[in-house]
Amino acid sequence: RLPAEEPLYQKVGPYHSQEELREDLKHRELWIWNLLAAPVRRKGQPVGVRIRFKTPTPFARLGLRSGDVLMSLNQVVTHQVEDLPALLDEMKSAPSLHFRLERKGDLVPLDVQLR
Numbered sequence: 001r002l003p004a005e006e007p008l009y010q011k012v013g014p015y016h017s018q019e020e021l022r023e024d025l026k027h028r029e030l031w032i033w034n035l036l037a038a039p040v041r042r043k044g045q046p047v048g049v050r051i052r053f054k055t056p057t058p059f060a061r062l063g064l065r066s067g068d069v070l071m072s073l074n075q076v077v078t079h080q081v082e083d084l085p086a087l088l089d090e091m092k093s094a095p096s097l098h099f100r101l102e103r104k105g106d107l108v109p110l111d112v113q114l115r
Contacts, residue, residue, distance in 0.1 A: 046079035
């Protein structure tokens with residue numbers, strides 16, 4: 001029997017400061033560990049990127065849920081998986097984060113204020 005693998009990321013609860021978020025952003029592997037991302041298209045047009053993950057993950061700490069379709073962050077549009085690194089870059093400098101999501105078919109704004 002193999003020993004249980006220790007999860008790479010173990011932090012839970014919301015981010016309390018910009019510095020705390022920036023520290024996690026230094027380690028991009030934390031953001032992609034156990035992450036599945038796939039573009040979502042409707043009527044041939046890109047809508048966003050569906051993200052699926054196991055918690056704990058930095059995305060969950062921001063308030064995202066597995067299965068959410070990430071459409072934009074602070075007006076930075078996400079249409080394909082390759083757009084995700086630009087979103088991580090946006091998070092580094094923004095004092096507040098304004099996500100536009102689709103959750104279970106509903107448009108959901110998600111605002112995260114960082115101190």
